[in-house]
Amino acid sequence: MLSSLELLISAPVLNVQLLLDGIFIGAVYALAAYGLALVWGVMNLKNLAQGDFVIMGGYLAWMLVNQGMNPFLTLPIVAIAMFAFGWAIYRIIICRVIERDLFTSLLATFGLALVMQQILNQIYGPEVQSINAGFDSLAIFGGMVTVAQVKLITLCITAVLAASLVCFMKMSRMGQAIRATAQDPRAARVMGINTDRVYAFTFALNSAICGAAGVLIAMIWVIQPFYGIPYSIRAFVIVTAAGLGNLPGVILAALGLGVAEQYAGFTLGAQLQQFTVVSLLVVVLLFKQFQRGRKRQVLQ
Amino acid sequence: MRMSMRYPVAMGIAAIGLSAAGAISPAAAADDTITLGSAISLTGKYATNGLNTQRGYDLGVKRINEAGGVKIGDKTYKIAIKYYDDESTPLRTAELFERLIKQDGIKLLLGPYSSATTKAAAPIIEKYEVPMVEAEAASRSLFTQGYKYMFGIISTSEQYVESSIDLAAEMAEKNGKKPSSLKVAMVFENDPFSLDVRAGAIERAKKYKMQVVVDDKMPRDLNDISATLTKVKALKPDVLLVSGHEKGASTAMRQIKQLQVNVPIMTITHCESAKVIQNFGKVSEGVLCPTQWAETLNYKGKYFGTAQEFADLFKKTYEGYKEVPYQAAQATAAVVVWKEALEKAGSTDATKVRDALSKLDIMTFYGPVKFDSTGKNPVKPMVLRQIQDGEYKVVAPTKYATAKLEFPRKVAY
Structure with a gap:
């Protein structure tokens, strides 16, 4: 560990590599996390199947690419397909558990995660797959730092997606309805908003965002039917740390998490990379608890 | 699947049937056949490689029988294999090996497919002191337990x-x-x-x-x-x-x-x-990729010629293979090892065969075979x-x- 730190100090350019890689992957986490923040904030649903939606999106894209489609063109198609899938899942399962207590919805989405994993496994098999988008890497600083072009493009796509989501939430009627429902579902209903439809739309939107993230993940990493869990965990860590309904917070937390993971992998080794993520969450929660405790004291 | 549901009944019937007729088994049968026994994964998650293993065993038996069989003393025997399907579950493997030894009276065994199932079979064969040649389990821990009756011909994971x-x-x-x-x-x-x-x-x-x-x-x-x-x-x-x-x-x-x-x-x-x-x-x-065996190696043995000749024969015998899976090649090699060991021992007695196995030193199409004291085959390199x-x-x-x-x-x- 010490030798790794020394290395970082003696060759500062390595920091650039770690930071860049962290930002690239953090951007993809941000997508999945924002989707989760949406369903959590609007519907109070803790979707444990979040990562499996991501993987499913990846597999859909992989299938289309095998049919000869350009990897980037699959993105809108997968997003639309996943939107429809999310809508159907809402109608079949989620609408039945949304009014129930926390455990019912946790169990339902956990069950959904298991079923999705097994179905993906049945259809696509347990082999590890990836999409080859056919891009090279840019070498900078005399080859000491490399930037995979595909990651760069991914970052741009993520930024565009995030920006259009913000616009959608702010400007469109549906976006306004979603925000209204998040604030107070009863009042929204009184005002004539069909909250059931808003819920269905929100869940489907989340599914589409996850699908898009899955397409990007299949291009920069690998996918396998059972690899959804790490994305679920990271999405939960990010949303818990950033708080609900706070898109800038989610993006910042996601990028921070990505960078933290890279540094942890570098200094402590790959075995402690995820451990660090979860420890960070504990620290954040403790800090928040501490803050809240102080507020309460003031009130007394 | 089929077997698991009716297993208790089937076992009972089979036991009565077999002990009454005594036709298929036991090892040194009256009809000049030496029967080896194995439980391999023909269904379940290891089914693909279980089948490759079975085909490897069968090809070995076929070739050796065609070449005159096994000569013990001045008598020649054909060899045959009695199979059970362990459904890729170690627990079944253990049960079936016990059944092979106790009820079918088989004293010469071939290994199952995978390290997990072999780990389950090992204590059984040690308990009954019956030798087993295995060719499909690479886990190092199999050879650190002090087992005396298990011989593995493939390179271990380390x-x-x-x-x-x-x-x-x-x-x-x-x-x-x-x-x-x-x-x-x-x-x-x-x-x-x-x-x-x-x-x-x-x-x-x-x-x-x-x-x-x-x-x-x-x-x-x-x-x-x-x-x-x-x-x-x-x-x-x-x-x-x-x-x-x-x-x-x-x-x-x-x-x-x-x-x-x-x-x-x-x-x-x-x-x-x-x-x-x-x-x-x-x-x-x-990039360098390690493997147990490859068709292009220049190994050469008695019964199958070179590695390439074995591969050609395998592809001719079984359709649909572009490359011969090494799982099949090593299974065939296990049968070759049995033949050599039986001839060297000049007997089908479990203890004598075990001693012959531990002193074996041969070259096959799959590579050299010479077991060390733990039962591994360190002379065959990865x-x-x-x-x-x-x-x-x-x-x-x-x-x-x-x-x-x-x-x-x-x-x-």
């Missing part, structure tokens, strides 16, 4: 990447460098198999006094090792070893490409099943193939190589 370190040392000496000046980087998955592989690598690196500069373990569900690879790039090691099943191979290849990592000797396990040539094309050039022009070429050990090692690895990112 040998998977050892030969890469040997190769690095060899190349260093050739270029006038000391092996102890070399730096080794390793990334292994955190699972029993890969950690066995790691143990072998650490030991071998220690032998040459090489410096291990990176020793990362990737968790099962982590698919990002770019931080580790950044470290590798900065430290410029002479050897990079990666083992983490198909996921490890795919992840490593993808990120090695993205980060443009190059190391003179780069070894990755499971390249073939991860399809690295098809998926990563020219980036996979120069073979290293290098990807050259999109094809796997055997480059080490030098004695059996059919192509020249490209050193250092050259690649255009």
Whole structure:
């Protein structure tokens, strides 16, 4: 560990590599996390199947690419397909558990995660797959730092997606309805908003965002039917740390998490990379608890 | 499946039937047939390789019977195999081996498929003191328990990447460098198999006094090792070893490409099943992939000729194979080992055969076989193939190589 730190100090350019890689992957986490923040904030649903939606999106894209489609063109198609899938899942399962207590919805989405994993496994098999988008890497600083072009493009796509989501939430009627429902579902209903439809739309939107993230993940990493869990965990860590309904917070937390993971992998080794993520969450929660405790004291 | 449901009844009936008729078994049967027994995975998750194993066993039996069978004293015997399906579950394997020994009276056994099922069978064969030749279990822990009746002909897991370190040392000496000046980087998955592989690598690196500069373990569900690879790039090691099943191979290849990592000797396990040539094309050039056996090796034995001749025969006998799975080749080799051991023992008595097995020293199409005191076959090396022009070429050990090692690895990112 010490030798790794020394290395970082003696060759500062390595920091650039770690930071860049962290930002690239953090951007993809941000997508999945924002989707989760949406369903959590609007519907109070803790979707444990979040990562499996991501993987499913990846597999859909992989299938289309095998049919000869350009990897980037699959993105809108997968997003639309996943939107429809999310809508159907809402109608079949989620609408039945949304009014129930926390455990019912946790169990339902956990069950959904298991079923999705097994179905993906049945259809696509347990082999590890990836999409080859056919891009090279840019070498900078005399080859000491490399930037995979595909990651760069991914970052741009993520930024565009995030920006259009913000616009959608702010400007469109549906976006306004979603925000209204998040604030107070009863009042929204009184005002004539069909909250059931808003819920269905929100869940489907989340599914589409996850699908898009899955397409990007299949291009920069690998996918396998059972690899959804790490994305679920990271999405939960990010949303818990950033708080609900706070898109800038989610993006910042996601990028921070990505960078933290890279540094942890570098200094402590790959075995402690995820451990660090979860420890960070504990620290954040403790800090928040501490803050809240102080507020309460003031009130007394 | 079929068997599991009716198992208790079927077992009862079979027991009565068999003891009454006594026709199929026991080992030294009246009709001049020696029956070997095995429970392999014909259904369940190991079914594909279970079938490959069975085909390997069957081909071995067929060829040896055609060549006159087994000669014991002045009598010749044909050989046959009695199979059960263990449904890929170790518990069933243990039950079925007990049944082979106790009810079918079989005293000469062939191993099941996979390390997990073999681990379950081992205590049974030790209990009844019945010898078993296994060819499908690579776990190191099978040979550290002091088992006396189990003989494994394949290289154990800790040998998977050892030969890469040997190769690095060899190349260093050739270029006038000391092996102890070399730096080794390793990334292994955190699972029993890969950690066995790691143990072998650490030991071998220690032998040459090489410096291990990176020793990362990737968790099962982590698919990002770019931080580790950044470290590798900065430290410029002479050897990079990666083992983490198909996921490890795919992840490593993808990120090695993205980060443009190059190391003179780069070894990755499971390249073939991860399809690295098809998926990563020219980036996979120069990567070394260990394997148990390859058709192109220049091994040559008595009954099947060369490795290539065996492969041709196998493909002719069973349709639909583009390449012969090594699982089948080693299964056939196990039958060859039985024939040689029985003839050497001059008897079918379990103890005598066991002693003959432990003294065996033969060459086969699958490689040399000579068991050590733990029952392993250390004389058969792991073979290293290098990807050259999109094809796997055997480059080490030098004695059996059919192509020249490209050193250092050259690649255009």
